[in-house]
Amino acid sequence: MTSPLESIVLFRLGPIPVTQAVLVTWAIMAILVAGSVLITRRLTLVPSRRQSALELIVTTIDIQIVETTGVAPAPYRAFIGTLFLFILVANWSSLVPGIEPPTARLETDAALAVLVFLSVIWFGVRGDGVGGYLRSFAAPNPVMIPLNILQSLTRVFSMFVRLFGNVMSGAFVIGIVASLAGLLVPIPLMALDLLTGLVQAYIFAILAMVFITSTLKDGRPATAEAVPDPSQKKKET
Amino acid sequence: MDYAALASIICAAFVVAFGAIGPALAEGRAVAAAMDAIARQPEAANTISRTLFVGLAMIETTAIYCLVIALLLLFANPLLA
Numbered sequence: 001m002t003s004p005l006e007s008i009v010l011f012r013l014g015p016i017p018v019t020q021a022v023l024v025t026w027a028i029m030a031i032l033v034a035g036s037v038l039i040t041r042r043l044t045l046v047p048s049r050r051q052s053a054l055e056l057i058v059t060t061i062d063i064q065i066v067e068t069t070g071v072a073p074a075p076y077r078a079f080i081g082t083l084f085l086f087i088l089v090a091n092w093s094s095l096v097p098g099i100e101p102p103t104a105r106l107e108t109d110a111a112l113a114v115l116v117f118l119s120v121i122w123f124g125v126r127g128d129g130v131g132g133y134l135r136s137f138a139a140p141n142p143v144m145i146p147l148n149i150l151q152s153l154t155r156v157f158s159m160f161v162r163l164f165g166n167v168m169s170g171a172f173v174i175g176i177v178a179s180l181a182g183l184l185v186p187i188p189l190m191a192l193d194l195l196t197g198l199v200q201a202y203i204f205a206i207l208a209m210v211f212i213t214s215t216l217k218d219g220r221p222a223t224a225e226a227v228p229d230p231s232q233k234k235k236e237t
Numbered sequence: 238m239d240y241a242a243l244a245s246i247i248c249a250a251f252v253v254a255f256g257a258i259g260p261a262l263a264e265g266r267a268v269a270a271a272m273d274a275i276a277r278q279p280e281a282a283n284t285i286s287r288t289l290f291v292g293l294a295m296i297e298t299t300a301i302y303c304l305v306i307a308l309l310l311l312f313a314n315p316l317l318a
Contacts, residue, residue, distance in 0.1 A: 003312035067284070158298060165301030166294075203294040 004168050007105055021102040028089050028102070032082075057085075061205075068206050069213040076209060079119055083112070084205035091167055091197025094174075095190070101197075104168040106160075113160035116208045120152070123212045128219035139218035159207060166200045241316045249307040256303025263296045 007019040039054050047055060061081045065073040087103060094101040102108040124133035137148045170193040177186045271289040275282045 004308060005313050068287070161305060162294065162298045162301055165305050166297070169301070169304055199290055199294060203291055206291060 004104065004172055005106065007107070019105070020100060021105040021108050024093060024099055025090070025102045025108060028086065028093060032085060032089065057081075064202075064206065065209055069209055071213055071216075075123070076212065080205050080209050083115070083208060084201050087112070087163070087201035087204050088198060091201055092194065094167075094171055094193065094197075100171060101167055103163055103200075104171045106164050109160040109164040112163070112204070113156045116159065116211065117152075117156045119208065120211050120215050124215040124219055127216045132219035133215070136215045136218035155207075155211065159204065163200055163204055166196055170196050241314075245310045245314050245316065249310040252303050252307045252310070256306075257300055260296050260300040264293055267292055267296060
């Protein structure tokens with residue numbers, strides 16, 4: 001049994017070792033980019049069948065963003081949507097025989113978590129300015145500064161360990177069961193893995209969104225709280 | 238006899254076993270509370286189940302940490318290197 005914590009190097013591109021996770025990641029990226037380009041190449045006012053499916057995905061992501069955080073989804077749609085779709089496809093890539101999901105490797109998840117960490121800073125600075133972002137560490141009062149700094153690191157860490165643990169344990173358990181008992185026994189576990197993959201992708205994206213908006217809210221001056229959020233009204237309709 | 242390997246295997250089993258108790262009880266309570274809430278207010282089922290899923294994943298993280306520790310003991314043990 002191979003260790004789930006180590007990666008096997010398939011081949012080397014010059015000095016860079018290429019593992020299977022890297023290869024699968026690039027394949028998924030190519031598929032997602034090619035699919036997006038193909039679908040959005042001819043957009044019409046009266047949507048075709050493919051465009052309707054695309055609009056359904058985008059609207060669902062928008063609705064989820066609005067319902068969980070109550071902000072206008074437009075600035076975050078691209079990042080959160082890409083995160084969700086990539087993790088979803090990566091988790092479900094374990095269904096293809098011989099392919100191990102890249103999210104079952106620590107380094108892929110760590111890279112995704114670093115992206116979330118950087119995007120929290122990026123959206124915080126863009127929304128509230130550098131001062132506002134720094135002020136978000138002093139919320140609700142300056143005593144919390146060390147704890148808030150610690151929290152901004154640990155929550156990213158817990159995010160990637162959560163994704164890694166869930167996806168890896170799914171693949172691991174299937175591997176063990178398949179090595180113990182025949183051909184058809186792991187199938188219910190694989191079905192469970194589908195659900196876990198979907199839920200983990202959803203949670204990763206939603207948590208990223210929650211971290212971003214909580215930083216934005218904390219960075220704002222206290223008076224902004226009294227103004228009713230215009231996006232709240234949208235939720236009612 | 239190699240006691241370090243023996244101890245780490247036993248510890249890995251204990252980590253997973255005891256690490257699963259807390260999250261199991263917590264998830265049971267969370268699901269029970271959510272069921273109760275949905276039974277009282279079926280129209281809020283969407284919001285409740287979404288929050289439930291996020292909460293369950295949060296709770297599950299503690300068990301996953303234990304699993305990662307167990308795997309570290311088994312596959313990346315610094316004492317056995």
